[in-house]
Amino acid sequence: MNNKYKIIILGITVVIIFVLFLRVLNSNKTYQPNQMIGKKIPEFILEDLFNKNTRLDSKVFSDKDFAVLNIWASWCIPCRIEHPFLMDFRDKNQINIIGLNYKDESVNAKNFLKKYGNPYSLIGVDKKGEVAIQLGAYGVPETYVLKKGKIIFKHIGPLNEDAVNKILELKK
Amino acid sequence: MVLFILILSLFSFVFFRTKVSEKLRVYTVFFQSILILIFLIFLILTSNPFDQMDPRPSQGLGLNPILQDPLLAIHPPFLYFGYVGFSLVFSFALAGLVTNNFDKSWSKIANFWIILPWSLLTIGIGLGSFWAYYELGWGGYWFWDPVENASLMPWLAATALIHSNIVTLKKDTLHSWTALLSIFTFIMSLLGTFLVRSGVLNSVHAFANDPYRGVYILSAILFITFFSLAIFIIKSPKKVLYGKYSFFLRDNFILINNCFLIFFLSVVLVGTVYPIILDAISGKSISVGPIYYHTILAPFLFVFLFFMSHGPLLSWNKEDKFLQIKNFKIFFLISIMISSVIIFWFFDYKDIILILGLFFSAYLITSVIFDWFSQKKLSLNFGRLVSHLGFGTLIFAIFINAYLSKEINAAMKVGDEIKIQDFIIKFKSINKIKKENYEEVFGNFLVTNKDKQVELTPSIRKYDQPIQFTSETSIKTNFIVDYYFAINLSEFEKDKIMVRFYYKPLMFWIWLSILLIAFGGIYQTFKLRNE
Amino acid sequence: MKKFIFIVIFLILSSNVFSANEELKNKIYKNIRCIVCQGQSIYESNSDFAIDLKKLISKKLDNGENEKQIYEFLISRYGDWIVFNPGLNFNSLALWLLPLIVFMIGGFLIFRLNNKKRK
Numbered sequence: 001m002n003n004k005y006k007i008i009i010l011g012i013t014v015v016i017i018f019v020l021f022l023r024v025l026n027s028n029k030t031y032q033p034n035q036m037i038g039k040k041i042p043e044f045i046l047e048d049l050f051n052k053n054t055r056l057d058s059k060v061f062s063d064k065d066f067a068v069l070n071i072w073a074s075w076c077i078p079c080r081i082e083h084p085f086l087m088d089f090r091d092k093n094q095i096n097i098i099g100l101n102y103k104d105e106s107v108n109a110k111n112f113l114k115k116y117g118n119p120y121s122l123i124g125v126d127k128k129g130e131v132a133i134q135l136g137a138y139g140v141p142e143t144y145v146l147k148k149g150k151i152i153f154k155h156i157g158p159l160n161e162d163a164v165n166k167i168l169e170l171k172k
Numbered sequence: 173m174v175l176f177i178l179i180l181s182l183f184s185f186v187f188f189r190t191k192v193s194e195k196l197r198v199y200t201v202f203f204q205s206i207l208i209l210i211f212l213i214f215l216i217l218t219s220n221p222f223d224q225m226d227p228r229p230s231q232g233l234g235l236n237p238i239l240q241d242p243l244l245a246i247h248p249p250f251l252y253f254g255y256v257g258f259s260l261v262f263s264f265a266l267a268g269l270v271t272n273n274f275d276k277s278w279s280k281i282a283n284f285w286i287i288l289p290w291s292l293l294t295i296g297i298g299l300g301s302f303w304a305y306y307e308l309g310w311g312g313y314w315f316w317d318p319v320e321n322a323s324l325m326p327w328l329a330a331t332a333l334i335h336s337n338i339v340t341l342k343k344d345t346l347h348s349w350t351a352l353l354s355i356f357t358f359i360m361s362l363l364g365t366f367l368v369r370s371g372v373l374n375s376v377h378a379f380a381n382d383p384y385r386g387v388y389i390l391s392a393i394l395f396i397t398f399f400s401l402a403i404f405i406i407k408s409p410k411k412v413l414y415g416k417y418s419f420f421l422r423d424n425f426i427l428i429n430n431c432f433l434i435f436f437l438s439v440v441l442v443g444t445v446y447p448i449i450l451d452a453i454s455g456k457s458i459s460v461g462p463i464y465y466h467t468i469l470a471p472f473l474f475v476f477l478f479f480m481s482h483g484p485l486l487s488w489n490k491e492d493k494f495l496q497i498k499n500f501k502i503f504f505l506i507s508i509m510i511s512s513v514i515i516f517w518f519f520d521y522k523d524i525i526l527i528l529g530l531f532f533s534a535y536l537i538t539s540v541i542f543d544w545f546s547q548k549k550l551s552l553n554f555g556r557l558v559s560h561l562g563f564g565t566l567i568f569a570i571f572i573n574a575y576l577s578k579e580i581n582a583a584m585k586v587g588d589e590i591k592i593q594d595f596i597i598k599f600k601s602i603n604k605i606k607k608e609n610y611e612e613v614f615g616n617f618l619v620t621n622k623d624k625q626v627e628l629t630p631s632i633r634k635y636d637q638p639i640q641f642t643s644e645t646s647i648k649t650n651f652i653v654d655y656y657f658a659i660n661l662s663e664f665e666k667d668k669i670m671v672r673f674y675y676k677p678l679m680f681w682i683w684l685s686i687l688l689i690a691f692g693g694i695y696q697t698f699k700l701r702n703e
Numbered sequence: 704m705k706k707f708i709f710i711v712i713f714l715i716l717s718s719n720v721f722s723a724n725e726e727l728k729n730k731i732y733k734n735i736r737c738i739v740c741q742g743q744s745i746y747e748s749n750s751d752f753a754i755d756l757k758k759l760i761s762k763k764l765d766n767g768e769n770e771k772q773i774y775e776f777l778i779s780r781y782g783d784w785i786v787f788n789p790g791l792n793f794n795s796l797a798l799w800l801l802p803l804i805v806f807m808i809g810g811f812l813i814f815r816l817n818n819k820k821r822k
Contacts, residue, residue, distance in 0.1 A: 006405045014398045018390065023452040024372050025386045033738070033781040103751075129755045136780035138739055138752050310747050317742060419817065427816075431809035438805040446798050447789075456794050459736050461744075461787025468802065581729065592725075660749060 036136040036151050041069075041144075044131045046124030049101055049109055056098065056124035062149035066171055068097045069144040070120070071132055073104045074112035076140040082158035086119035093168060099123035102132055102140050145170055175249070176365075177215065179256040180208045187260055192281055199267030200260070207259055210392050218385045244303050250296030251323055255361035257289025258326060261333070265354035266400060269407040274351055279341035282354070284700040286337060287555075290330045291693030297323050298686035309643040309658035311579060311674035313682065316462045321444045322364030325437055329357040332433040339423045342488055346427070347409035355400045360437070362393045372448055418491035425483035432476040439468055470525050477532040477567065481539035484556065499542070507534035518576060529571035536564035555696030562688025569681035578675040583668040596620040597673060610635045612644070615659050615669060628657040632669075654679040724764065731760055731770055734787050735777065744787065 041058050048054035061067055070086060072079045089095040099120035101109050106125065113120075126132055135144065137156075145153035145167055153170055155163045184204040188197070261282055268274040268282075300323065305313040314320060333353040340350045366372075370386030418424075443460045451457050485499060486492060511530035515522060540561045547553060580592050589598045600616040614631040630646040641661065648655040656674040732746035737753040745753035756777075763773055777785050789795040 003405055007402050010398065010401050010405065014394050018394050020449055020452065021372070021390050022387065024448050025370065025390065027452045033784070035778070035780055035782045128758070129751075130759060133755060133759055133780065138781070308747075424813075424817070427813055431806065431813060434809055435802055435806040438802040442798060442801045446801070450794060454794075457782060457784035458789045458794055458798075459784050459787045460789050460798065461734065463734070463788040464798070468799065472806070579729065581725065 032156055033136050033138070034154060036144075037154055039151055040149055041146060041151060042131075042134040044124075044134060046100075046126060046131060049099075049106060049123035049125050054122070056122050059149075060098075060122070061146045064096060064146070065148065066095070067146045068095055068167065069100060069135075069146060070097055071100045071102050071126075071135070071137055071140050071142045071144075073102045073140050074108040075104065076102075078158040079141045080116065082141055082143075082160075083116045083119070085159040085164055087117050088164075089167075090119040093171070095167075095171065096121055100131060100135075101125050103127065103129045143167075174215065175252055176256055177208060177211050179253055180204065180211065180259055183257060183260045184208070187264075187285070190281065193273070195271050196264070196267050196273055196278075199270055200263045203263035203266045204259065207263065207396070210396065214388055214392060218388055244307070247296055247299035247303055250292050250299060252296075254289045254293025254296050254323075255326060255365065257285070257292060258330060258358040258361050261285050261289075261354045262358035262400065265351050266403055269351055269403055269409070272407070272409075274347050274409040276341060276344045279337050279350065282337055282350075283334075283341065284697055286330060286334050286354075286357075287693050287700070288697045290327070290334060291690050291697060293323065293327050293330065294686065294690040294693060297327060298683065298690065301686075302683060305679070306645060306647065309645045309660075309672070311577070311656055311658075311672070311676060313679070316443070316460075316465050318444045319368050321440045322367050324440050325364055325444075326357055326360040328433050328437040328440065329353060329360045332430045332437070333357050335426045335433075336430055339426050343423055345423070348404075349430075351404060351409065355404060359393070359397050359400070360441075362396065366390060366393055367444065420486055420491050422483055422486040422488050425479050425486060429476060429479050429483065432472060432479070435472060436469060436476075439465065470529070473567070474528050474532045477536050477564075480560065480563070481532075481536045484543055484553075484560065485539065499539070502542070503535050503538045506538045507531050510534040510538075514572075523575065526571060526575050530568065533564050533568035533571065537561065537568065540564060551699070555692040555699065557692070558695065559689045559692030562685045562690075562692060565681055566685035566689065569678040569685060572678045573676060573682065576675075576677045580671075580673040582671050584671050585668045594621055595673070595675070597671070599669075599671070615671075617657060617671070617673075619655055619657075619673065621655075621675070626655045628655060630657040630659045632659055632661065649680055651680055653677045727770065728761055728764060731764075731773060732757060734774075735760070736785050736787055738781060738785060 041061050044056075044058045046056045048056055061069075068089065086097055089097055097119050099122070101123050103126070109123075109125075124131070132138075132142075135142075139156070141158055143155045143159060143163070144151050147170075153166065155166075184201060187200060187204070192200075264278075264282055264285060265274070268278045297320075300320065301313045304315065304320075305311075333350065333356075336346050336350045336353055339346045366386075366389045370389055372386065443464055447458050447460050481503065482499070508531060511527060511534050514530055515527060519526070540557055543553075544550070544557050544561075547557075550557075578593060578595075580590075580595060580597065582590055582592070582597070584590065584597070584599045586599055586602050589596065591597075596619070598618040598620075600618055602616070603614050605612045605614070610633045612631050612633045614629050617628045617630070619626045619628060626648050628646040628648060631644045633642045633644055634640075635642065643658050643660050646657045654674070654676040656676055658672045660670040660672070729746060733744050735745045735756060737743050737745045737748040737750060737756075739752045740748045740750055743753075745756050760773055763776070768776075774786050783789070783794065789798055791799060
């Protein structure tokens with residue numbers, strides 16, 4: 001082979017490697033598991049935060065056309081940041097939000113809601129964080145959007161304008 | 173980075189004083205200066221060390237406590253000396269190519285400049301591994317962590333280079349391959365630096381970084397890669413064909429093992445880089461852990477050891493099939509004896525990988541000892557013999573260690589005594605010490621193994637700047653086995669302490685072997701310097 | 704006496720079961736990535752997430768699930784990334800093949816060199 005062609009091939013390889021690594025450098029390095037999107041919500045039954053006799057059964061999602069499941073905890077500071085968005089959801093957009101209280105003390109959770117308002121129609125208590133693992137979550141807050149019991153969208157971290165708009169879009 | 177440039181200049185300066193033709197010297201220093209320039213630009217553009225922090229922080233963040241360890245402070249300089257040291261062979265190879273001086277005499281001078289950084293890198297890797305074992309408290313010494321891999325890649329390339337350079341030196345062949353490896357070794361060092369410093373990795377070692385810096389290192393590396401390989405393509409030394417050839421020649425065995433070393437290198441390279449590339453192009457994330465490396469490396473390692481045992485015993489020019497077979501019988505018998513005795517003595521289960529690992533490493537050790545005693549003048553090949561012996565004992569120790577290690581995890585409180593397998597662990601007492609920047613809680617444990625008793629005092633430290641807990645291990649070492657103890661705050665029960673006890677055989681031999689490998693190299697560099 | 708022997712045998716057996724189970728647990732822990740940490744397995748990590756996973760895994764083992772089922776469960780929730788063993792599938796095919804291809808190219812080159820030199 002001619003040297004000229006060899007060098008051209010070398011050049012092309014180098015450029016390809018450059019582009020590949022550039023993508024690596026620019027890609028988001030926080031891992032976001034989205035394994036559960038498109039799947040049915042796993043089955044679980046949890047006690048309600050306020051009423052010991054009420055149960056949060058994951059079957060309730062199957063009946064609902066549109067629902068939001070929000071994992072939160074009173075000790076989680078980003079949850080405070082996203083709280084106004086959730087309140088807006090309930091008041092302005094008539095979205096049914098179900099809470100999952102993650103590894104929390106009931107007293108603190110209740111105080112938190114007393115102070116900042118309660119956007120949830122039901123709150124399941126996930127004391128050991130097991131249901132969160134079932135859902136494929138790894139921290140708080142995380143927000144799931146469900147249609148007829150199927151997870152169609154997931155947001156990791158506190159809600160922001162973008163995520164809120166996305167959710168409102170999905171509702172239509 | 174400052175260190176990087178300092179070493180570059182230092183090597184350049186020392187090289188200036190070696191006896192070499194004017195032309196070669198000028199070109200080598202020229203290429204070396206280009207490298208220095210590239211890194212200087214990088215330094216000034218992205219991380220000027222003389223920049224003042226603005227606003228000036230009132231109090232430093234404090235050094236991460238696991239980094240407050242003297243061992244940690246000394247291992248990166250060794251690694252850097254190794255990495256950057258390869259730059260000189262790189263420049264020297266380019267100079268040799270450009271001036272059409274790539275021949276035996278090139279190899280003679282290059283030899284020193286390859287083995288020196290290789291020895292330093294060996295020590296650096298060994299120290300890093302020792303630090304991980306001693307400080308991290310997980311009982312392991314090699315985690316196939318991307319940053320460890322980054323140091324292993326240039327090591328493998330350089331090991332291949334040392335050997336192919338010997339062939340070039342002795343037989344005046346393989347010029348292009350040696351030239352290519354010289355370039356490649358330095359590129360691997362750069363790639364390692366890029367992977368570690370640009371933040372593309374998910375690793376314990378990854379440092380905080382901005383992407384801008386990553387793009388610059390990437391461009392610099394690819395710039396260097398492109399131009400060096402282009403020079404190689406244009407000026408590639410003409411192939412020298414020689415008449416006589418046979419399979420049972422030393423240079424052929426070296427070549428075969430070069431192929432194995434490149435294979436090992438590609439395993440490590442692919443294992444490290446593939447997941448991040450896959451993630452970037454398809455968004456799919458996979459994790460490549462130790463299982464991958466062990467599975468793919470082990471079978472090849474055995475064949476590699478076999479060629480390594482016989483290679484040095486072969487002649488460079490005269491085919492010698494019969495001696496080979498005679499040696500083969502002796503080594504085979506001795507190593508099968510050693511490995512079967514060990515296996516029946518210590519193991520109640522037989523694993524084929526373990527058997528082969530012990531057999532082939534015993535085979536190598538036997539052959540080196542045989543080689544050692546058949547030397548007419550020991551000093552001639554002393555470096556090689558020591559390094560090869562070290563490699564044999566290293567593999568032997570690694571296999572014994574991997575299969576005979578035991579670990580016990582339990583939650584205990586003061587006064588508890590547990591009995592698991594052959595061990596009785598007694599938690600005797602606890603005491604607290606307050607130091608300048610941390611509080612330390614010691615646990616006193618008594619481990620009884622059959623009739624042997626060992627006292628260990630691991631601790632937990634609570635640093636206040638920033639607040640962080642670290643676990644300090646307590647290790648009792650002897651020639652045969654390490655008793656290794658670490659404690660942690662309990663995750664499940666609050667009133668107890670998580671106890672981790674490891675029984676790690678032949679750890680001492682792993683460290684000694686690495687030292688032997690490096691020592692062989694250092695001996696050789698001193699010998700070459702005096703010549 | 705019989706009773707005593709019986710108890711001893713039972714203790715030996717149960718202690719074996721205990722340690723085998725412990726070993727399996729540690730093996731699984733070492734094979735699961737703690738995805739909120741940097742490059743650590745949950746065995747090495749003390750983060751909340753790692754602790755929760757460890758609890759869940761030990762519970763699943765006690766419920767009689769085997770290693771494979773646990774990996775499958777975790778992969779279904781968190782993706783392939785969570786398991787350190789890449790296995791052999793479409794995504795990891797190149798991972799296994801690329802080094803082998805390099806080796807074969809090397810072997811071929813040596814073979815060709817040998818034949819050439821023999822002439």
